[in-house]
Amino acid sequence: MRVSIEDAVGEVRDGMTIGIGGWGSRRKPMAMVRALLRSGRKDLTLVSYGGPDVGLLVAAGCVRRIVTGFVSLDSIPLEPHFRAARSAGAVELTEYDEGMLYWGLLAAANRLPFLPIRAGLGSDVMRVNPGLRTVRSPYADATELVAMPAITMDVAFVHLNRADADGNGRYLGPDPYFDDLFCLAAKQRFLSCERIVSTGELQEQGPPQTLLTNRSMVDGVTETPHGAHFTSCVPDYGRDEEFQREYATTGWDTFRARYLDGDETDYQKAVRR
Amino acid sequence: MSRAETCVVACAEAWRGDGAVLAGSAGVIPGLGARLAQLTFARELLVTDGEATLLRDGRVEGWLPYRQVFAIVAAGTRHVMMGASQLDRFGNQNISCVGPWERPASQLLCVRGAPGNTVNHPVSYWVPRHSPRVFVERVDMVSGVGHDRGAHEIRLVVTNLAVLDFATPDRSMRLRSVHPGVTVDEVIAATGFELTVPDQVPETREPTADEQRLIRERLDPDGRREREVR
Numbered sequence: 447m448r449v450s451i452e453d454a455v456g457e458v459r460d461g462m463t464i465g466i467g468g469w470g471s472r473r474k475p476m477a478m479v480r481a482l483l484r485s486g487r488k489d490l491t492l493v494s495y496g497g498p499d500v501g502l503l504v505a506a507g508c509v510r511r512i513v514t515g516f517v518s519l520d521s522i523p524l525e526p527h528f529r530a531a532r533s534a535g536a537v538e539l540t541e542y543d544e545g546m547l548y549w550g551l552l553a554a555a556n557r558l559p560f561l562p563i564r565a566g567l568g569s570d571v572m573r574v575n576p577g578l579r580t581v582r583s584p585y586a587d588a589t590e591l592v593a594m595p596a597i598t599m600d601v602a603f604v605h606l607n608r609a610d611a612d613g614n615g616r617y618l619g620p621d622p623y624f625d626d627l628f629c630l631a632a633k634q635r636f637l638s639c640e641r642i643v644s645t646g647e648l649q650e651q652g653p654p655q656t657l658l659t660n661r662s663m664v665d666g667v668t669e670t671p672h673g674a675h676f677t678s679c680v681p682d683y684g685r686d687e688e689f690q691r692e693y694a695t696t697g698w699d700t701f702r703a704r705y706l707d708g709d710e711t712d713y714q715k716a717v718r719r
Numbered sequence: 720m721s722r723a724e725t726c727v728v729a730c731a732e733a734w735r736g737d738g739a740v741l742a743g744s745a746g747v748i749p750g751l752g753a754r755l756a757q758l759t760f761a762r763e764l765l766v767t768d769g770e771a772t773l774l775r776d777g778r779v780e781g782w783l784p785y786r787q788v789f790a791i792v793a794a795g796t797r798h799v800m801m802g803a804s805q806l807d808r809f810g811n812q813n814i815s816c817v818g819p820w821e822r823p824a825s826q827l828l829c830v831r832g833a834p835g836n837t838v839n840h841p842v843s844y845w846v847p848r849h850s851p852r853v854f855v856e857r858v859d860m861v862s863g864v865g866h867d868r869g870a871h872e873i874r875l876v877v878t879n880l881a882v883l884d885f886a887t888p889d890r891s892m893r894l895r896s897v898h899p900g901v902t903v904d905e906v907i908a909a910t911g912f913e914l915t916v917p918d919q920v921p922e923t924r925e926p927t928a929d930e931q932r933l934i935r936e937r938l939d940p941d942g943r944r945e946r947e948v949r
Contacts, residue, residue, distance in 0.1 A: 469785065496829075516829045524827060532816070532826035541815065543834040545789045564793070565835030568868035570861040574820050620771035621784040 448611050449666035451710060454636040455481040458601050461510075463491040465597075465632050467604030467625035468677060471497040471520040471685055473617075475605035475638050477673035477710050482603075483508060484706070493599055495547065495624070497677060498693060501527035502706075505698045509537055513597065515544035521687055522694050541574055542566070542594075548624060550597035555630035562591035602632030605674050606658060607682055609639040610648045613664025614657060619680040622658050629663040638670040640682050672714055689717060720925055722879065723748065723944040724934055725898050726847075728926045729882050731756040733800060733843040733875045739763040740840075741783070741791050743799030747947045749845045749877075751938050752800070758933055777937075792832065798841040798874070801833060805858040806844060808891045808912045809865035810873035812837070813858035820860050833863035841872045847947050849878035851911035866890035879948045881906045882923055887915050896923040 455478065458464060464482070468474035479499045482490075489510040494500055496517030503509050505527040517528040531537040542550070543565040553561040562581055567590070572578055581593040604625035609615035615637050617625070629635040637659060643651075673679075676686040676693065693701060705716050730752025734742050742753035742764045750769070757764040758776060765781075766774050773781035783791075791797045804827055805813040814833060818824030836842050842863060846853050864870045866885060876883040876892065884895045893915040894906055903920050926934065934944070 514829060516831045518828060529826040532823055535822040539829075541820075541829050543830055544832045545792060545835040548786065548789050563835075564838045565832075567834070567838050568861070568864035568870070569830065569834035569837075570815075570820070571830055571834050574860075620782070623785060 447613070447666050448642070449636065449668050451477055451481045451638070451668055451670060454478060454603070454666050454668060455485050457634055458482060458485065458487050458490070460487055461489045462600040463493065463598070465599035465602035465628040466492060466494040466499045467602065467623060467628045468497065468499070468674070469495040469621070469623045470516070470518045471677045471690065472621075473605055473619065473623060473674050473679050474499045474677040475603040475673065476675055476677060477670035478603040478605070478636065478638055479503060480706060480710060480713060484709070493597055495544070496525065496528065498525065498690070501525045504528055504531045504537055506702070511538040511540060513540040513542070513547070515542050515547045519690055519694060521685065522690065526694050527698065541571060543569070543571055546571070546592065546594050547597070548627075549594040551624055551627035551631050553594060553596035554598045555627050558596060560593040560595050563594050564591060566592040566594070597631060599628070599632040601634045601636065602628040603636050603638070604628055605638045605670070605679070607640050607679065608643055608648055608651055609637055609659070609667050610645040611642055611667055612645070613637055613659055613661045613667050614645060614648055615639060615659035615664065616648060616652055616657050618652060618656070618682070626658050626663065629659055635664050636666045636668065637664045638668045638673050640671055640673065640679065642667060642669045670710065675717060686717070720931065721945060722898060722900070723948040724926050724931060725923055726877060726879060726948055727751045727755060727934055727944055728930055729877045729898075729923050730800060730845060731759070733877065734761045734764055734798060737761060737764060737798050739765060739796070741765040741767070741788070741797040743797060745800070745802045746845050746847070747943050748847070749800040751934065751944055754938055755930060755933055759930065789835075792835050792839050795840045795871070797836075798843070799836050800843040800845050801836065801863065803844045803846055803853060803863070805855050806846065806853055806876065807855060807858050807865060808914070809867040810863070810870060810885060810892065811858050811861045811865035811868060812844060812863035813860050815860040815862045817859055830860070830862040837863040837870045837873070839871055841874045842870070843873070843875040843877065846876065846878040849880040849906065849909045851909060854910040854912060856912050880909060883914070891915065893917070894920055896921045898923045899925060
């Protein structure tokens, strides 16, 4: 089902838990993030392998809690807005090992309450997440493992290279990241893509195993060309390193006024320069 | 021979004898070390381009997206050399934040994959600036677990001054070698906890002519290594 960016973001209510696909500063559904920022939603919980999606929404005051294993801009290791918000005590954090986050999504996708994992044992992840429990193997080994709880979400946003209007989607780059799991772990799922094509054309663009989403995993599809900017969306485009530097070094009010006060068309015009 | 080249070779040595395991690395010098090891004495090592492609001798040989990396972590067929903002004598490592976790003075990366790495497979560390700010009595947030908290194996710590290991009865940190031109006292002064120092501390081996040529001509002709160790 084709939807507009505004329709998709319109499903988000204050206080909801939102999943954002991609990884760091790679193939993030940034057009959706910008729309979410414009909508002025509050008290969101973000589940993300964090990048500028987290930074933008935190800087805009939309976020109460972040559930993540890291927040990084890749070529710029530390995310300035996330750092500032943490030091100011302005945002809550559920900090997991990256593999634990994967396991939590996998558990949710499989409708399991938890999945056992070694990651986390002995580390301060257990200290800062006092709700985390361990589980003992019922077999002879009796190994103690972390019982990683399922991470469920109200709404998930992911961005792929190509899709048809029904939600069959394909990545063309080297890594699917975890976008399929974000879709499977969320109640409502929105897929943005560089180009909506016919189902036939979609099939011609690569081998079947790069078809990451199928119709049952997606509730709305929207075409957002250049919609992952300024993160990478290879092979359609790489990361806009120059723009990312500007984002990381410009005061928030200035950056927002320059790029984010208009709609997505205004943004794309402003970044083309 | 530069200090950075000594460090590249010292990092490469971390993977000696590992066989067909995935060499993970963070930082320029460990990355060069992994590729140098693969080109010389650790031919079976798996090395990536930092994203999803496996490279052998600079050519593509396979595919390894993140979800497969997590399978390799869990399987234990990996030896990663991570960075460390703080490191204690048992090898507990912090890359998450400095100061109280509830409201850090400096938020860093979060724990990333450090908890999973350290309980599943060998881990080494690269510290480009050996100082008491990094080598501390207690780390503020245990991201990577040390030997007193159930680490699988913390193998080596390579710094701009020295190579350290955990070959002591309680598996606490020990000075293994000092780089040419560095004194033992310098290392002790730059370490914020009591280090085990053997009576005789050898010098870190210098790169062979072949290794030096590979580093300079093939792996890092632009000299990126020199900017990481100053």
